[in-house]
Amino acid sequence: MYDVFASSTASRRNGNSPFSRRVSSQDIDEHAEQVSDWQLTYDQMTAGRFHGELTEFSLDWMQVIRDRTNQSLIKRGSAKPGTINFSIPLSFSGDFYCDGHLVSEGNALVAHADDLPQLRTPDEMDLVMITVDQNILEQELVLQGIAFESTHLPKTYQLKGLALPQNLRNILAELEYGSAHAQFDLSDECIRRQFRDAIMLQLFELLPSSQPIGITPSARKRTVDRACEYALAHLDEPLSILDMCHTLGASRRKLQYCFQETLGTNPVAYLRALRLNAARRELRQGAAQVSVQEVASRWGFWHLSRFSSEYRAMFGERPSQTLHR
Structure with a gap:
């Protein structure tokens, strides 16, 4: 073994x-x-x-x-x-x-x-x-x-x-x-926070909430609008669901419900899509000496092959193709 x-x-x-x-x-x-x-x-x-x-x-x-x-x-x-x-x-x-x-x-x-x-x-x-x-x-x-x-x-x-x-x-x-493999540096507080938050979200699954959700369609829309506004204003920061929870004063369960009912998706998928699009824009600029790995890690994708797979599924081409066009 x-x-x-x-x-x-x-x-x-x-x-x-x-x-x-x-x-x-x-x-x-x-x-x-x-x-x-x-x-x-x-x-x-x-x-x-x-x-x-x-x-x-x-x-x-x-x-x-x-x-x-x-x-x-x-x-x-x-x-x-x-x-x-x-x-x-x-x-x-x-x-x-x-x-x-x-x-x-x-x-x-x-x-x-x-x-x-x-x-x-x-x-x-x-x-x-x-x-x-x-x-x-x-x-x-x-x-x-x-x-x-x-x-x-x-x-x-x-x-x-x-x-x-x-x-x-x-x-x-x-x-x-x-x-x-030195794909990221844990001395970067932002990277530590991303992993920490991902683990915390898993622990929440172990300790499920018993809090009832009762919220009107207009209130759901306001919650999603505030979350989207915050995410778009911080695109240069790899955000997590816990960041949104702290900013909005809302639980993960409430955010999940509001996004699903308002946009037909969940906040994790929404944030992932925003980060993939931000990575694509940076790759399209094709700055000198930039690498796919650097761009991926900058937008919170620590596993390069998984990033490439998600990127290709979203945009129909590999990140390297976007970079070298």
Whole structure:
């Protein structure tokens, strides 16, 4: 499974920066010690040589960790102080226990940093852990109309029927590939914000809003008009749905409803179309020394092949064709 591991028993760090780290290890204690600002203890429960791979991203008030291991482990400890931790399995093989209870496939765990339950992980575990500053998380959830009582944690949430694991896998793939191949620079606050907001939108899917939506057609139109006006006035900034939510004081669910009823599309598709059109205009200008990759990343498209595919689907030609016309 882990082709990246050679015969060396020492951990290896690849392409590390203040905002991203990748560590591989064949020592279980060393692996546990690598998670920044966490205090963890791992005990190996199954026989065989341990292989672990840890990828970590620091996105200001959010920490994203992908932990891949090949043996069943007992995990205990605490996360980064002052945070709420979301532990979401992307894939696993075997039984998974949380505080002595068997966890069925399709569950996510949410817990306080200092109250992480003991886990017994299965073999071949691929787990993403997302820690969010508790104060910021609670502010975001109020805006989204999501009832969330942190005193009720730890708690498990159903993943069944949600695209959350696959969407997180895609976001992590972009982060990992982009960092490893220098497609973008995470020292850019704007880029960190884009990824952070994309992850937050996925967490909102895990904690759905119970807030009713009652809004007249004229009010829906005003909301969409304000959102469009704001987006068009900031075309030089890769906006996110959370930017719109903060500006309009509206939840993601309300924006979704207003756009769908008024324009027959959703705000994500609307923003993507605006960014694709802005990228096309820049490519048409054909400035000296500009590259498709530079233009794509400037407009918030971090995955070049995906950008090219979406661009060709929208405009009927490749970005390079537009650039060199």
